[in-house]
Amino acid sequence: MIDSAMVALGALLAAWLHAGNAVWLDDMQSTLLAFNCVLVIMTFPAFGIYQSWRGKPVYDLLWRVTLAWLMVEGAGGLLTFSVHRADLLSRMWRLYWGATVAALLMLSKAVVHATLKSIRREGFNQKAVAIVSAAPYGQFLIEQMRSRPEAGFSPVYVFDENFPEGTLAGVPVSRDLGDLTLLVRGRAIRELWLALPISQEQTINKLVTEFRDDFVNIRFIPDVRSLSFFNHAVVDLLGVPAINLAASPITDLKVLPKRVFDRLFAASVLLCLAPLLIVLAVTVKMSSLGPVFFKQKRKGIDGYEFEIYKFRSMRVHKETAGHVKAKKGDKPVTRVGAFLRRTSLDELPQFINVFRGEMSVVGPRPHALEHDDILQGSREGLHVPVSHQTGHYRMGASEWFSRRDRPH
Numbered sequence: 001m002i003d004s005a006m007v008a009l010g011a012l013l014a015a016w017l018h019a020g021n022a023v024w025l026d027d028m029q030s031t032l033l034a035f036n037c038v039l040v041i042m043t044f045p046a047f048g049i050y051q052s053w054r055g056k057p058v059y060d061l062l063w064r065v066t067l068a069w070l071m072v073e074g075a076g077g078l079l080t081f082s083v084h085r086a087d088l089l090s091r092m093w094r095l096y097w098g099a100t101v102a103a104l105l106m107l108s109k110a111v112v113h114a115t116l117k118s119i120r121r122e123g124f125n126q127k128a129v130a131i132v133s134a135a136p137y138g139q140f141l142i143e144q145m146r147s148r149p150e151a152g153f154s155p156v157y158v159f160d161e162n163f164p165e166g167t168l169a170g171v172p173v174s175r176d177l178g179d180l181t182l183l184v185r186g187r188a189i190r191e192l193w194l195a196l197p198i199s200q201e202q203t204i205n206k207l208v209t210e211f212r213d214d215f216v217n218i219r220f221i222p223d224v225r226s227l228s229f230f231n232h233a234v235v236d237l238l239g240v241p242a243i244n245l246a247a248s249p250i251t252d253l254k255v256l257p258k259r260v261f262d263r264l265f266a267a268s269v270l271l272c273l274a275p276l277l278i279v280l281a282v283t284v285k286m287s288s289l290g291p292v293f294f295k296q297k298r299k300g301i302d303g304y305e306f307e308i309y310k311f312r313s314m315r316v317h318k319e320t321a322g323h324v325k326a327k328k329g330d331k332p333v334t335r336v337g338a339f340l341r342r343t344s345l346d347e348l349p350q351f352i353n354v355f356r357g358e359m360s361v362v363g364p365r366p367h368a369l370e371h372d373d374i375l376q377g378s379r380e381g382l383h384v385p386v387s388h389q390t391g392h393y394r395m396g397a398s399e400w401f402s403r404r405d406r407p408h
Helices: 002-019 027-047 058-082 091-121 135-147 177-185 201-211 252-272 274-287 335-343 350-355 369-382
Strands: 127-133 153-159 166-168 171-174 191-195 217-220 234-237 240-243 293-299 305-311
Touching (some): 027 058, 127 135, 135 153, 153 177, 177 201, 191 201, 201 217, 274 305, 305 350
Parallel strands (some): 127 153, 127 191, 153 171
Antiparallel strands (some): 234 240
């Protein structure tokens, strides 16, 4: 009802904004309003908007409300086009209406959510929770509930067959299943949290079978903390707890500003240094037979292979297996190449890789593929966490001046 009222209020406010004074809706606007109100009643439950939001982030609720309203607005627009009445509705009024209702819906949901959180902090609107768990994890859940009173969960009972009867963090503990049954069926318990290892499948099935016909919410909350070895993060993936063993901490959204900066910066450098690059290219070509650029396979983000560009500083020769580095003073190095290496000017073409999105201006150094095999073995011997491997990150061009041995 509140959502439908917000939709109706938004339509009136949009009409006032469009007309410049207080006016009522015309017949076509009223018809579209009625249609959209019906769609709200039918669509919003499908987005999970009316589920319990205890202990859940409000931004998820606001995102769902906005998406659901956009779908309702789109369906209303299709209706007006299908009955050939779109010309009777002002596009500006529809724009005002869509924006106003979205703002009103988000504001109303945020106010209700904040009000309920405030009430629960004062000890009202609490759900009594019984925990079926071993003592350490049960105490952890109790502390979690008490640290977030705005979620509205209150621990009142712990069932643990292996714990001596008494209290755990001030909550009564019992080993008698009959006591738990009486509390559940006496409506003294609203939530039953099964915080048991997956290995106790028989106990879990027994409790679910026992209480599935009672008016109590049964939740399975496995203790995944014991699975989080090597300090890897436990994340929520499609509503399922998952442990990142080898996953990039950098998301596409977080790295987008850096990608834009890298490409704009690389384009600026290539344009500004174009005369110098042309001179260096001609000098390299004249210094010895062979191509201007040295190209070598490297690994970039997520293990993607790309060819890195540098000005060739050595005479063309055939590399032998296992010998991928040239040392300072090697005879194959040309005089021009020695100067380019000494001044690091041979690295300038890497801005082509940066512009193509294969490297970043700042980032870890990309190694040759053969070096990666060697370093992988070193990592395994040193037990370096997998998440530190550079294959999960975009390689950078910022370590030019730290290199003395170059594979070209």
